[in-house]
Amino acid sequence: MWLGESACTLDDKSRVFLPRKYLGGFGVDAEGRPVVILTRGFEGCLFLFSEAGFQAVLARLETQAFAGAEARRMQRLFFANTHRTTLDAQGRLLVPEKLKSLLSLERDVVLVGAIDRIEIWSKAGWDAFEAANVKQFDRLDHVLCGNKSGASAPNSAPAP
Numbered sequence: 001m002w003l004g005e006s007a008c009t010l011d012d013k014s015r016v017f018l019p020r021k022y023l024g025g026f027g028v029d030a031e032g033r034p035v036v037i038l039t040r041g042f043e044g045c046l047f048l049f050s051e052a053g054f055q056a057v058l059a060r061l062e063t064q065a066f067a068g069a070e071a072r073r074m075q076r077l078f079f080a081n082t083h084r085t086t087l088d089a090q091g092r093l094l095v096p097e098k099l100k101s102l103l104s105l106e107r108d109v110v111l112v113g114a115i116d117r118i119e120i121w122s123k124a125g126w127d128a129f130e131a132a133n134v135k136q137f138d139r140l141d142h143v144l145c146g147n148k149s150g151a152s153a154p155n156s157a158p159a160p
Helices: 051-060 069-080 097-102 123-145
Strands: 005-009 015-017 035-040 046-049 082-086 092-094 108-113 118-122
Touching: 005 015, 035 051, 035 069, 035 097, 046 051, 069 082, 108 123, 118 123
Parallel strands: none
Antiparallel strands: 005 108, 015 092, 035 046, 035 082, 046 118, 108 118
16 A cells, blocks of 8 residues: 655656655566556556556456447557556666656656555646645545545535
8 A cells, every 4th residue: 555745856767766665565576676567647647556456456447348439449548558667676667758748747756655556746747736626625525435426424514
């Protein structure tokens, strides 16, 4: 499980150093290097999964080719931008140029632990997302608490 946020930088070779708190939970290859799945995420970030975490996500997705044209379109866009890779000996992740440009990643990035994945944001993108959504926090309680209707729980004060 990954939590918290960390300010990081992309070096000149498009590598980002993952802080120690994010290194746990990844499987390793035959040489002992952590194996990760990096893919394009949503709302302007990248998703970084462990292999087991990515398999769990796949189990929840509709990945049948006969699910329709829209499903195939999403599959192509999503999986074409998905990379199984390893971290180097220093714990750095190489971000492919295509993903870097798709999301306008520059030197300053923010890593955000999101339980089953780590999200990689440009600093400007994360700051904008957080600023635009921080006031919504109390109104999003239904997402964490399981009230799918979006209505406030009984005996709770209405949102302002």
